[in-house]
Amino acid sequence: MNTSTVADKIIALEKHAMREWLNGDPSAFLNIYSQDYTYFDPSLEWKLEGFDKIKAIYDSIRGMIKEESFEILNPSVQVYGEMAVLAYNLHIHTGDKCWKENVTEVYRNEESGDWKIIHSHFSMTQPK
Amino acid sequence: MNTSTVADKIIALEKHAMREWLNGDPSAFLNIYSQDYTYFDPSLEWKLEGFDKIKAIYDSIRGMIKEESFEILNPSVQVYGEMAVLAYNLHIHTGDKCWKENVTEVYRNEESGDWKIIHSHFSMTQPK
Numbered sequence: 001m002n003t004s005t006v007a008d009k010i011i012a013l014e015k016h017a018m019r020e021w022l023n024g025d026p027s028a029f030l031n032i033y034s035q036d037y038t039y040f041d042p043s044l045e046w047k048l049e050g051f052d053k054i055k056a057i058y059d060s061i062r063g064m065i066k067e068e069s070f071e072i073l074n075p076s077v078q079v080y081g082e083m084a085v086l087a088y089n090l091h092i093h094t095g096d097k098c099w100k101e102n103v104t105e106v107y108r109n110e111e112s113g114d115w116k117i118i119h120s121h122f123s124m125t126q127p128k
Numbered sequence: 129m130n131t132s133t134v135a136d137k138i139i140a141l142e143k144h145a146m147r148e149w150l151n152g153d154p155s156a157f158l159n160i161y162s163q164d165y166t167y168f169d170p171s172l173e174w175k176l177e178g179f180d181k182i183k184a185i186y187d188s189i190r191g192m193i194k195e196e197s198f199e200i201l202n203p204s205v206q207v208y209g210e211m212a213v214l215a216y217n218l219h220i221h222t223g224d225k226c227w228k229e230n231v232t233e234v235y236r237n238e239e240s241g242d243w244k245i246i247h248s249h250f251s252m253t254q255p256k
Contacts, residue, residue: 038206040215040251042252044255045253045255047216073174074174076175078164080210080236081208081210082208082209085166085234085246087166087168089175104232104247106213106234118208118213121168121215121230121232121251123170123230123251125172127171127172128171
């Protein structure tokens with residue numbers, strides 16, 4: 001696959017998983033996390049390591065998130081060999097509220113041919 | 129280089145650049161940013177793209193940062209081919225204050241053999 005094809009595929013995977021996530025279902029994200037997954041969330045004191053830990057957190061909030069819509073803005077996909085770094089501004093809309101986050105997702109093309117996320121960094125956008 | 133050697137090298141590059149950065153000198157970081165560098169900072173409304181833009185920001189604050197000490201805690205380095213994802217909890221100490229950040233740095237081994245950072249994501253650690 002060439003770079004633009006990989007970028008399209010990565011963004012499609014992300015959009016699908018985010019749509020499910022913001023509708024209360026973490027399964028689509030869990031399906032594309034690697035076993036050696038690492039994770040930053042602004043609400044956690046420490047970096048989290050390992051698929052089992054993120055699965056436990058996601059399972060504990062299954063069905064609890066319901067947002068109306070979201071936008072993946074300003075996306076970039078830096079593709080090198082079997083790795084692709086997706087970064088974007090995420091705007092989540094519910095009613096007249098807009099919640100803004102910065103998102104980094106590092107994808108790796110596994111031996112199976114599937115793209116999996118090996119590292120995520122979510123943070124709040126807080127311009128001065 | 130094997131994985132642990134790469135990890136040691138990446139962490140050493142990061143520590144050196146961070147030491148200089150927290151002493152007011154952004155040059156060590158600028159020296160290891162790629163031309164296609166992308167960047168998230170919590171104080172920016174949008175993701176930043178391109179070496180020239182980060183250089184302009186860093187040059188504008190040269191000499192203005194003076195912190196006493198820092199710790200790179202809980203680091204992980206996920207190495208695949210020419211790519212390495214460094215993630216860590218950063219604690220910055222000045223007086224009796226401790227400033228906590230989550231840091232992701234995606235490194236790429238360039239054709240020259242040098243490791244360069246292609247993407248950074250800094251955010252504030254804000255446990256509930």
